[in-house]
Amino acid sequence: MIIITILAVILVLGGLFFFTTATIGLLRLPDFYCRMHATGKGDTLGALLLLMGLAVYNLHHGFALGTIFVSIKIMFIAMFTFLANPTATHAITKAGLDCGVEIWTKEE
Amino acid sequence: MELFFLIITLILSFLVLLCLYRGVFGPTVLDRIISVGVIGTKTSVILVLIGLIYGKVDMFVDLALVYALLNFIATLAASKFFRYRKSIMPGAQYLREKGDK
Numbered sequence: 001m002i003i004i005t006i007l008a009v010i011l012v013l014g015g016l017f018f019f020t021t022a023t024i025g026l027l028r029l030p031d032f033y034c035r036m037h038a039t040g041k042g043d044t045l046g047a048l049l050l051l052m053g054l055a056v057y058n059l060h061h062g063f064a065l066g067t068i069f070v071s072i073k074i075m076f077i078a079m080f081t082f083l084a085n086p087t088a089t090h091a092i093t094k095a096g097l098d099c100g101v102e103i104w105t106k107e108e
Numbered sequence: 109m110e111l112f113f114l115i116i117t118l119i120l121s122f123l124v125l126l127c128l129y130r131g132v133f134g135p136t137v138l139d140r141i142i143s144v145g146v147i148g149t150k151t152s153v154i155l156v157l158i159g160l161i162y163g164k165v166d167m168f169v170d171l172a173l174v175y176a177l178l179n180f181i182a183t184l185a186a187s188k189f190f191r192y193r194k195s196i197m198p199g200a201q202y203l204r205e206k207g208d209k
Contacts, residue, residue, distance in 0.1 A: 015153075023123045023146070026130050026143065027129065035139065039142055039145075044146075057160070070165050074165075077156070080180075081152070086171050088145055092138055093137065094187070095190045095191035
């Protein structure tokens with residue numbers, strides 16, 4: 001059971017790193033498209049890793065049937081985020097392109 | 109291990125506060141939509157973490173699933189609205205002025 005705890009800690013810390021990166025990108029990057037670039041990938045991977053870590057840690061008491069079902073449900077949330085977050089990113093980017101938001105270029 | 113999850117929850121809450129800056133002061137409307145989506149994803153993760161801290165994961169997992177679905181639908185609806193309206197009002201003006209310089 002110590003292996004499950006160590007694996008869960010590694011996955012959770014990895015997810016927290018990607019969440020922090022996505023937040024820094026959202027705050028610091030200059031343009032709407034650049035912020036989209038930061039959050040669309042960092043947030044998806046962070047949520048996937050963190051929820052995977054929590055699903056693994058949920059099994060540390062033993063492999064009862066109810067516990068396995070709860071872990072599968074947490075993995076459902078992770079897979080749904082993995083599918084839905086890029087779709088939302090694509091929709092917002094298409095809205096920005098159709099509204100005519102200009103792309104940031106480095107000014108001299 | 110509950111202390112570890114509590115610290116992770118506090119760090120995620122701090123990141124939500126940082127994202128709220130972009131939601132309040134973001135120059136265009138689309139920045140605010142991105143910020144709301146990011147906050148929704150973090151909230152969905154925070155709900156599962158709270159369930160693990162309280163020891164009632166089976167109840168909080170359903171709440172997190174519903175929150176993820178609602179967040180996706182809200183983001184999609186807002187982006188479709190601004191796409192068919194063909195303008196983002198305060199932000200478009202801001203970007204046009206910035207482009208003239």
